[in-house]
Amino acid sequence: MNDVYFQKLEEIQKNEFIKAAIDCVGAGVVITDPEQEDNPMIYCNRGFEELTGYHSEEILGRNCRFLQGEETSSKVVSKIKAGLEDYHPVFVEIRNYRKDGTPFWNELQIFPVFIENMDQTYFVGVQRDVTKRREQEDLMGHYLNEVKRLSTPIVPVEDDISILPLIGTVDDDRIHDMLETVSHHVKETKEDYMIMDMSAIHSYNEAIHMGIYQLYQLLKLMGTQLIITGVKPSLAMQSTPYANFSDLQLKTYTTVKQALKAIR
Ligand SMILES: Cc1cc2nc3c(=O)[nH]c(=O)nc-3n(C[C@H](O)[C@H](O)[C@H](O)COP(=O)(O)O)c2cc1C
Secondary structure, three states: OOHHHHHHHHHHHHHHHHHHHHHHOOOEEEEEOOOOOOOOEEEEOHHHHHHHOOOHHHHOOOOHHHHOOOOOOHHHHHHHHHHHHOOOOEEEEEEEEOOOOOEEEEEEEEEEEEEHHHOEEEEEEEEEEOHHHHHHHHHHHHHHHHHHHHOOOOEEEEOOEEEEEOOOOOOHHHHHHHHHHHHHHHHHHOOOEEEEEOOOOOOOOHHHHHHHHHHHHHHHHOOOEEEEEOOOHHHHHHOOOOOOOOOOOOEEEOOHHHHHHHHO
């Protein structure tokens, strides 16, 4: 046995060692060869087989787009294509499909890797199933929308009057949501009066102050009069550092009951 034999054996053992190590990675790993027609896959690890349900023999030689399907965004595919054309790394989340047709969210990273002794660049792709995280994010978005909706409860009391009770912490974001919800509501109902009740508010701030001003202007443009109720003396005291609203014809009452009586 000569030196070349031992060198080759060492090379094979090294490759086997690296292959075994990559198989242990808790993610899909593939290598593609862009010098061949349609950039086919020339290697995939066990993680990729487990993730997609395909066996390597069925898929080696094919372009990875076979994982795409009906819900795959063409925008994301174009982003990958553009990145690969420029030999830039790509990082996307893409809707893919397993062999049995079940969809999953694939967090895909692609890196161009130059292999010196082959004088060629290959692409290495790493795939992770992030379906659970995406589902949690979607659920969270749904709940946030629900909270947003519930935090501006508009209560119609008569044909032309609604009450908007202000509750909880009020900041710029909430004021923004409130203005949006109120303008939608008034556009639909074309009410004459909107009563904003502040009896559940314990501390006054700039967001509330500016919110009242903006709401007043918005409703005026839409032909609805804003009435404020429930301003406690402590709240009125806290509002003194802010610009006064003497130029607005803003009506205020101690209670909603009094406001309704005055309107009628
Ligand atoms: C290394 C590598 C791994 C890839 N892995 C995936 C993958 O897991 N899922 C997928 O939808 N596309 C994957 N792609 C992208 C597609 O192979 C293809 O490049 C993409 O669909 C854009 O080209 P096309 O518009 O010709 O289809 C991978 C590409 C490379 C180079």
